[in-house]
Amino acid sequence: MEANLVQPYHSFSTVSMRNRNKINTYKYKNIPYPLCSILTKPPANNQNHNAETTTGSSSNNVYKDNWFDRLAINHLSQSIQATTGLRNNKSGYEGLAEAAKMVYTNFNSTRQVNLVVEALQKAFPKPILSLMKMVLPQSKWAREYCAAFTRVFFSWLVGPCEVKESEFNGRKENNVVHIKKCRFLEETNCVGMCTNLCKMPSQLFIKDTLGMPVNMVPNFDDMSCEMIFGQDAPPPDTDPAFVQPCYKLCKLGNKHQQDCNSQMKKKDVEIS
Secondary structure, three states: OEEEEEOOOOOOOEEEEEEOOEEEEEEOOOOOOOOEEEEEOOOHHHOOOOOOOOOOOOOOOOOOOOHHHHHHHHHHHHHHHHHHOOOOOOOHHHHHHHHHHHHHHHOOHHHHHHHHHHHHHHHOOHHHHHHHHHHOOOOHHHHHHHHHHHHHHOHHHHOOEEEEEEEEOOEEEEEEEEEOOOHHHHHHOOHHHHHHHHHHHHHHHHHHHHOOOEEEEEEOOOOEEEEEEOOOOOOOOOOHHHHOOOOOOOOOOOOOOHHHHOOOOOOOOOOO
């Protein structure tokens, strides 16, 4: 909306009054009116829309990791480095993000997803995962358990989150984890790293090891995300997350087009 100045319209008018069969005519004076303003919508052709509206995060939240958080972060970071054979000397979450960055810049999209799935399989003991899959058949209890488990034990990876209610097959369930601002996306500022190194591998890993479908729905405007347990994820060619342009502040310095979200042009480096 914008304010436009409008000059009021002035005219002379006459009023006729009858008094004892005589007509007296009175003229109103041309009194100057104050200048007025009205709110109007700006013309559509004057609207300046930037196709690349998301800028990413220029400053990160401060996370106070406890001993369990630091142990889990280091364990996953070392698992990724052992799987890829690419090492870095950084510690903490910075080391984990660097390990992920090396996967993203050295392998194509298919290999990226497979390597992260392999790293997750190494990070979590297979007997425990097999037991969880056996005792967690598809049910309301299983979906709500997965949501509660994620909120309690994986905030070190994704940041603060909460369990939310949703409708599943006509019934209300607490099967959605709402991540307020994803720590991984905030650290990397890259849409492609989110989809290829977090969303896709996590969906595949959870469904394969636990038998639990999950759909991760990132919001690239505010960096939030929802994990919907019990819902199958759409294929990448119909998933809106895979047509999102990258951030202007992408830390990989890409051209911030769909290329950043599709690494098929990268050389597929095989692990020896």
